[in-house]
Amino acid sequence: VQLEKEAMEENRYREALEQERRDHDLAVLLAQESNGQVEELSPLPR
Secondary structure: OOHHHHHHHHHHHHHHHHHHHHHHHHHHHHHHHHHHHHHHHHHOOO
């Protein structure tokens, strides 16, 4: 029973890490997109 409980906690921990990484990747992606939009909107120096 103890091993089963530890395995479940390990799974939950890994899922939390995975979720955190996905959130981080998404945040980076959104930041890059909004930065790109800002640069596109500003007039190009000639």
